[in-house]
Amino acid sequence: MWFLLALLTSAVGLSLLALSQASHWYRVNKSHTRRPGVRAVGWVLIGASFIVCIARDGVSLAMLIWPMVTATVSVAVALLLAFRPRWLRSLARLLSVG
Amino acid sequence: MPVSQQFRSSMQWLHTWLGIALGSVLFAIFWMGTLTVFHLEINRWMMPESRVTPALNRPLDPIVMPHLQTLDRGEDTFITISRPTSRSPFVSVRSFGGPERLRLTLDPVTGEQIETTKSYGASGFFYPFHYSLHISWLGLGTWIVGLAALSMLVLTVSGIFLHRKIFADFFSFRPQKHLRRSLLDLHNLTAVVALPFHVLFPLTGILIFVFVYFPNSFTKAYDGDRAELREEMIGYVLRDAAGEPGELPPSVDALVKRAETIWTERSGQPAHADYIRITRAGDANATVMVQHTFPERQVAMNRGNITFDAQTGELLTDFTPRSAQTANAWIKGAHFLRIDSWALRWLFFLGGLAGSVMIATGQLYWMQARIKRGLEPRRVRVVRGLTIGTTTGLILATLAYLIANRLLTNDVRALGFEREMLEVLPFFAVWIVAVLHAALRGRAAWREQSIAICMAAIAAAVLNWATTGDDIVRSAMAAQWAVVGVDSALLVTSGIALWSVRRLPSVSGSPVPAAGLPRRTAPQAKLR
Numbered sequence: 001m002w003f004l005l006a007l008l009t010s011a012v013g014l015s016l017l018a019l020s021q022a023s024h025w026y027r028v029n030k031s032h033t034r035r036p037g038v039r040a041v042g043w044v045l046i047g048a049s050f051i052v053c054i055a056r057d058g059v060s061l062a063m064l065i066w067p068m069v070t071a072t073v074s075v076a077v078a079l080l081l082a083f084r085p086r087w088l089r090s091l092a093r094l095l096s097v098g
Numbered sequence: 099m100p101v102s103q104q105f106r107s108s109m110q111w112l113h114t115w116l117g118i119a120l121g122s123v124l125f126a127i128f129w130m131g132t133l134t135v136f137h138l139e140i141n142r143w144m145m146p147e148s149r150v151t152p153a154l155n156r157p158l159d160p161i162v163m164p165h166l167q168t169l170d171r172g173e174d175t176f177i178t179i180s181r182p183t184s185r186s187p188f189v190s191v192r193s194f195g196g197p198e199r200l201r202l203t204l205d206p207v208t209g210e211q212i213e214t215t216k217s218y219g220a221s222g223f224f225y226p227f228h229y230s231l232h233i234s235w236l237g238l239g240t241w242i243v244g245l246a247a248l249s250m251l252v253l254t255v256s257g258i259f260l261h262r263k264i265f266a267d268f269f270s271f272r273p274q275k276h277l278r279r280s281l282l283d284l285h286n287l288t289a290v291v292a293l294p295f296h297v298l299f300p301l302t303g304i305l306i307f308v309f310v311y312f313p314n315s316f317t318k319a320y321d322g323d324r325a326e327l328r329e330e331m332i333g334y335v336l337r338d339a340a341g342e343p344g345e346l347p348p349s350v351d352a353l354v355k356r357a358e359t360i361w362t363e364r365s366g367q368p369a370h371a372d373y374i375r376i377t378r379a380g381d382a383n384a385t386v387m388v389q390h391t392f393p394e395r396q397v398a399m400n401r402g403n404i405t406f407d408a409q410t411g412e413l414l415t416d417f418t419p420r421s422a423q424t425a426n427a428w429i430k431g432a433h434f435l436r437i438d439s440w441a442l443r444w445l446f447f448l449g450g451l452a453g454s455v456m457i458a459t460g461q462l463y464w465m466q467a468r469i470k471r472g473l474e475p476r477r478v479r480v481v482r483g484l485t486i487g488t489t490t491g492l493i494l495a496t497l498a499y500l501i502a503n504r505l506l507t508n509d510v511r512a513l514g515f516e517r518e519m520l521e522v523l524p525f526f527a528v529w530i531v532a533v534l535h536a537a538l539r540g541r542a543a544w545r546e547q548s549i550a551i552c553m554a555a556i557a558a559a560v561l562n563w564a565t566t567g568d569d570i571v572r573s574a575m576a577a578q579w580a581v582v583g584v585d586s587a588l589l590v591t592s593g594i595a596l597w598s599v600r601r602l603p604s605v606s607g608s609p610v611p612a613a614g615l616p617r618r619t620a621p622q623a624k625l626r
C-alpha cells in the first residue's frame with residue numbers, strides 16, 4: 001500500500017510538472033490560460049513521494065527505489081501525454097482558472 | 099546547456115562514434131542484465147521440475163547428510179550447500195575437487211532428488227553473458243564489458259551536453275511525427291528519466307570487477323599474501339590439510355543454529371543463514387563456514403561468516419564486514435540486487451528495459467539519419483545488419499533459446515553436443531541469421547523481425563503450457579509467480595512487437611501512418 005502511495009504521489013506530481021509546461025498544457029486542455037502554482041505543487045508531491053519511500057524502506061533502499069519510481073512514472077506520463085492526453089484533463093481542470 | 103558550438107560538435111562526434119562502436123555490445127550487456135534481474139525466475143520456467151513449493155527453515159540434516167556420508171571425500175573436496183529461499187525453493191548441494199563430484203537438487207521437504215531439465219537456464223547463460231559475453235579467452239570478455247561500462251559513462255556525460263532542452267523536452271514523446279523524431283524522443287526520454295540508473299550500473303559494475311581490472315591494488319597491501327587478504331576481506335578461512343582422514347560434522351543444522359544465534363543476539367533481529375561451505379571435507383582439518391547475506395532489509399550486501407572446526411565444532415572465526423567495507427557492500431548490493439524487495443527488482447527490470455530502448459533507439463536513429471543522407475548501398479547493408487541484427491536480432495535469439503529449451507527432450511544428444519549446448523546453438527544460429535537477414539533484406543528487415551518476435555514470444559508461452567500443462571491461470575493458482583511472470587512478460591513482449599509492426603516502414607516504402615493514432619501535430623508546432 002505504501003508503495004502504491006509513493007507511485008500515486010509521484011504520478012500526480014510529475015503530471016503537474018508536465019502540465020506546467022505550455023505545450024503539454026495546451027495539448028491536454030486546448031487552452032492557453034494556465035493557473036500559477038502548478039509547478040510548485042508538482043515539486044511538493046514529488047518530494048512527498050520520496051518521503052513515502054523513506055518511510056517504507058528506510059533511506060538506504062529509498063535512495064534506489066525513489067529515482068526508479070520517478071523514472072518509471074515519468075515514462076508513463078510521457079506515454080499518457082502522447083497517446084491519451086485527455087486522461088489528464090480532469091487533473092488539469094482541478095487546477096485551471098474558472 | 100549554454101556551451102560553445104565547437105564544444106558541442108566535439109561532443110557530438112564523441113557520442114556518435116563511441117555509440118556506434120560499442121552500441122551493439124552495450125545493448126547485449128543491458129539486455130542480458132535486464133534478464134538477469136529475474137534469472138532465478140527464468141530458471142524455474144526453463145527447469146519445470148524445480149517448480150516446487152518453497153518450504154523455508156526445514157532441517158537440513160535428513161536431506162543432505164545421507165548424500166554427504168556416501169560421498170567419496172578427499173582433502174581437496176569442497177562442498178557447498180544452499181538453503182532454500184523463496185526465489186530458489188530447493189536445497190542445492192555441490193562438491194568440487196576430490197575423487198567424486200556431487201551436483202544435487204533436492205526437494206526441501208522430502209529430500210528427494212529432483213532431476214532438472216539439463217539446461218544452463220538463465221543463471222548459467224544470460225548471467226555470464228551479462229558480465230563476460232561468454233568470451234573466456236584471456237578474460238577478454240570481462241575487459242570488453244569493462245570498456246563498454248566506461249564508455250557508457252562517457253556516452254551519458256556527452257549526451258547530457260548534447261541534449262538541447264533537457265527540461266523542456268522532459269516528457270516529450272511525439273509518436274505522430276516522423277520516425278526519426280519519434281526515435282530521438284524515445285532515446286532522450288529513456289536516457290534522461292533513468293539517468294541515475296544509467297550512471298549507477300556501469301559505475302558499480304566496474305567497481306565489482308576492480309579485482310580483475312586492477313589485480314595488484316589489493317594484493318600489494320598484503321605483500322601478495324592472498325590467503326590473508328581473503329581472510330580479512332571476506333572472512334574466508336582455508337586451513338592447510340592435516341594429511342589424515344577426518345569425519346564430517348555430525349550435524350549441519352546444529353552449526354547453522356549456533357551461527358544464527360550469534361548473529362541474532364548481535365543485531366537484535368532474526369538472522370537466517372543461507373549458505374554453508376565445507377572445506378577439505380575428507381581431511382582432519384576440515385572447516386564448516388556458515389554464511390548469511392542481508393540479515394535485514396538493507397541494500398548493502400554485507401556477508402557475515404562464522405567458521406567452525408568440522409571435527410570438534412569449535413568456533414574458529416566470526417567475521418563481520420568492517421565499516422570501511424560497508425560502502426563497498428552498498429555498491430555491490432545495489433548492482434547484485436540480492437535484497438528482498440520485489441518493488442526494486444521490478445523497477446530495475448524496467449530500468450534495464452529503458453536502457454535497452456535507449457541504446458537501440460540511439461542506434462536506429464543514427465541508421466535512419468545515415469540512410470536519409472544517402473549512404474552508399476553496400477554500407478547501408480553493414481549498418482543495417484549491425485543495428486537491427488544486434489537489437490531485434492538479439493531479442494529473437496533469446497526467444498529461440500527459450501523455445502529450444504521447451505522443444506528438446508531431456509535425453510537428447512546430437513552432433514556430439516550435450517543437451518545444454520543444443521539450447522545454446524539455436525541462440526547463436528538465430529542471432530547470425532538475424533544479422534544476415536537485416537543486412538540483405540533492406541528496409542523491411544526491422545518490421546519483419548518484429549513480426550518474428552511477436553510470434554516467437556507467443557510460441558514460447560504456448561510451449562510452456564503444452565510441455566508442462568502450466569498455463570498462466572494454473573500457475574497463478576499454484577502460486578508459481580516465477581512462471582506467471584515469465585509467461586506474462588512473453589505475452590507483453592509479443593504485444594509491444596505487434597504495436598511496433600504497425601508503426602514501422604512496410605516493404606512497399608513510405609512509413610505506415612499508425613492506425614488509431616490521429617495526427618495531432620498542429621498545436622505543438624504552433625507553441626514552439
